Amino acid sequence: MSSRRPDPAPPGAGPSLGEILGGRGGALDASAAPAAFVAGFGIAQAAGSPSALLWGGGAALGVGVVVCAIRLARGRRPAAGLAGLLGVAVAVLVALYTGRAVDFFLLQIVSNAASALAWSVSIAVRWPLLGLVVGAALGQRTRWRRDPDLLRGYRRASWVWVGQYLLRLAVFIPLYLAGAVYALGIARVALTWPLVMACIALSWPVLRRALPPGHPGLLHPRAASTGEGPPYSGSGHEA
Structure with missing residues (x-):
């Protein structure tokens, strides 16, 4: 007899973290402006322009505006697009x-x-x-906190996200101290979309494994004291 534990949240039981968080689009958007800055700065510097920094900043802002406009056209939240553009503007101002x-x-x-x-x-x-992020995306607010299994799962999976920030710092800080602009630009792109995708891919199984067999999944938090939510079926699938 197989000792394999039933999957508490199989793919068919609900959306994955990648589907909930929409990481790919946001991560790609975040990579565009830094790539444009390095490209604009590098081309202008190679041409001997004394205004290489202005060219780089202008390229970053231009791409930032385009990305923001595309996000708005696709029906994304205006606040998120404007916050991204503001971040690009602040980064350019600091450099200038x-x-x-x-x-x-x-x-x-x-x-x-x-x-x-x-x-x-x-x-x-x-x-x-x-x-908090997943609960807001699913319209659950903080109901998941009443489910001790989901709370434990979210806590464990959150450490994966802490790890991604620490990894970036371990790469970015030495390059920054060395003044390696082009290497920083490459690292910024390499550690945005690919790292976010890897983070989602790793945190999803960590979260699922924290749930006991028969747990109904992310879509149905269970209150430990009241038994709120659909009953456990013992199969790991939602009823």
Whole structure:
């Protein structure tokens, strides 16, 4: 007899984290402006332009505006698109203020450090950010917190996301200190879309394995005290 534990949240039982978070589109959008900055800066610098930093900043802002417009045209949330454009504008202003192209990536380094800290704290205080994000996307608000199995799963899976921010910092900080603008640009792209996809791919099974056999899945949080939610079937599939 096989000892394999039933899958508590099989693919057919509901959306995966990738489907819920829509990571690919957002990650690709986030890569566009930094790539444009490095390309614009590099081309202008190779041509001997004294305004290479302005060309790089202009390219980043131009691509940022296009990305924001595309997101709005596709019906994405306006706040998310405008926040991304604002981030690009701030990064460009920082680089122009210091006169150093490498400082375009300073905001990204600070953002990753803050994110690693915020996700770690959220796990420690039992309000894992992954649960908040997924719960909001599914319209559950914080009902998942009443389910001790989902709470445990979201806490464990959130550590994967902490890991991605720490990995970026481990790569970005040495390159920033070395003033390696082009290497930072390559690393910024390489550690955005591919890393986000890997993070989603890893955190999904971590979350699923934290759920006991017969748990109805992400779509149906169960309250431990009231028994809220559909009954366990013992098969790991939703009824």
